[in-house]
């Protein structure tokens with residue numbers, strides 16, 4: 391079976407070791423997938439996020455980095471929170487920051503013996519990152535990481551809607 395699969399659905403329902411949250415630097419919840427994950431995990435998730443050390447006032451997870459907490463009421467044992475870049479047109483290192491998100495989430499997963507992992511389309515909602523470009527970055531970073539690190543059983547790229555599903559599938563086909 392393929393290591394990396396594209397699925398369509400609600401990431402909070404997936405029975406994997408860890409799901410990735412597209413958070414913001416404060417890591418105290420939000421809308422989109424962040425809101426859905428906090429809603430499904432319950433209030434303990436926000437309490438756990440409040441315990442994450444502030445790298446500077448108001449910033450627990452700088453853009454491009456990743457932090458891990460338990461999943462509480464979620465089916466997944468862990469939530470790996472990452473903060474994608476806000477799209478400002480492409481000239482501000484957005485692609486590198488997004489690549490760092492994938493790499494840092496994968497590295498944190500290995501450190502916590504996470505064998506099955508699900509990613510949402512980081513930065514492709516509120517943060518406005520072009521979906522096609524984001525999908526290529528996701529596939530490229532996962533492929534290069536897993537070429538070296540033969541560790542994972544399953545990596546899911548989760549599309550919330552049909553349009554994103556098609557984008558993620560076409561990106562897979564071209565890697």
Ligand code: APR
Pocket residue numbers: 399400401402412413414419420421422423424425426474510511512513514515516517518548549550551554
């Ligand atoms: N399951 C899977 N994917 C989802 C779900 C869900 N339940 N809900 C939303 N998505 C998808 C969106 O359709 C989009 O394709 O997740 C992708 C990322 O969109 P956002 O959640 O808006 O995340 P992002 O663009 O990274 O913006 C992050 O939004 O919610 C706030 O606190 C968050 O400030 C942060 C910002």
